[in-house]
Amino acid sequence: MQTTTAKLYSLEYNNARTYGFSALFIAGNILLPQLCHTIHLGGPMLLPIYFFTLIGAYKYGWRVGLLTAVLSPFINSMLFGMPLPEVLPAILSKSILLAAAAGYAAYRFGKVSLLILTGVVLSYQVAGSLVEWAIAGNFFTAIQDFRIGIPGMLLQIFGGYIVLRLMTK
Known part of the structure; x- marks a missing residue:
């Protein structure tokens, strides 16, 4: 299995780049679900709302991931x-769990x-x-x-790997 050493960041909230990158990933998390929802059950099957949260948190840290994780679903729901x-x-x-897990993994391992x-x-x-399960009460x-x-989880793993690899070049 191939591993790529990557330049990974942990941007702070006082850094303007945090908000710029978050805005880009939020836009991705708005556009990709719209595209996937053109397919029957495309949202539940492809889980597109999580894709750019994974990329943002892994590449730029949990703060970018958290902004993307919270704002993307709200904006999609409102629009x-x-x-x-x-x-x-x-x-x-x-x-939020994805942003935390991706940010931590990138920090801990420093590679993709x-x-x-x-x-x-x-x-x-x-x-x-x-x-x-705790929220819905239905397993x-x-x-x-x-x-x-x-398929969505596989898209996150393999698509995320490809995108993160491309971002390291």
Whole structure:
């Protein structure tokens, strides 16, 4: 399995680049879901709202990831009605967990690999499913990403790896 040493950052909230990069990743998290929602069950299957949160948090740190994780679902919900307000707490929980996991993994390992990204995606999905189960009170609903979202998780792992590799060049 190939590993790439990458220049990873941990931008602070007092740095204007934090907000610039966050705005770019938020825009990505708005456009990609719109594209995916043109396919039947494209949102639940491809999990597009998480993609740029993963990239932003991994490359630029948990602060960029957190801004992207919180603002993307709210903006999408306000502009397009998706995610639905009743599922917003679960999506926000998973987004925040993803930003934390990706930011920590990048800080801890300082490199990009498929194994690390797999760990990031599985960790936020497992923890997020437990949070969603507590919120929804329904285990079947909580494991939806594991029932139909496997393509989205694979997109995050392999697509994230490719994008992060391209960003290191």
